[in-house]
Amino acid sequence: xxxxxxxxxxxxxxxxxxxWIDEVEIIFEAMDCTEESKAILGTYVLREEANVWWKRxxxxxxxxGVAIGW
Numbered sequence: 001x002x003x004x005x006x007x008x009x010x011x012x013x014x015x016x017x018x019x020w021i022d023e024v025e026i027i028f029e030a031m032d033c034t035e036e037s038k039a040i041l042g043t044y045v046l047r048e049e050a051n052v053w054w055k056r057x058x059x060x061x062x063x064x065g066v067a068i069g070w
Contacts, residue, residue, distance in 0.1 A: 005041075010049030 005027055008020045024045070028038050046054050 005045045007045050007047045008050050009047045010051075010053060 005024050006020055008017070024042055028041070031037075033041065043054050
C-alpha cells in the first residue's frame with residue numbers, strides 16, 4: 001500500500017478502468033507479485049460498485065469454485 005494505488009469505484013467508465021488496471025499492474029511488476037497476490041492486492045482497492053461486484057463474484061464461485069487470477 002506504500003505505492004498508494006488508486007481506488008477503483010466501478011461504473012461505466014472504460015477509460016478509467018483501463019487507466020486503473022495499468023497503474024495497478026505497474027505496482028505489481030515493481031513488487032514482483034504472484035498471480036494470487038495480484039488478485040488479493042487488486043481487489044483490496046475496490047470500492048463502492050466495484051466492491052459490490054467483487055463480493056458477488058466470490059459468492060458465485062463458492063468455496064470450491066474456480067481460482068480467480070489477475
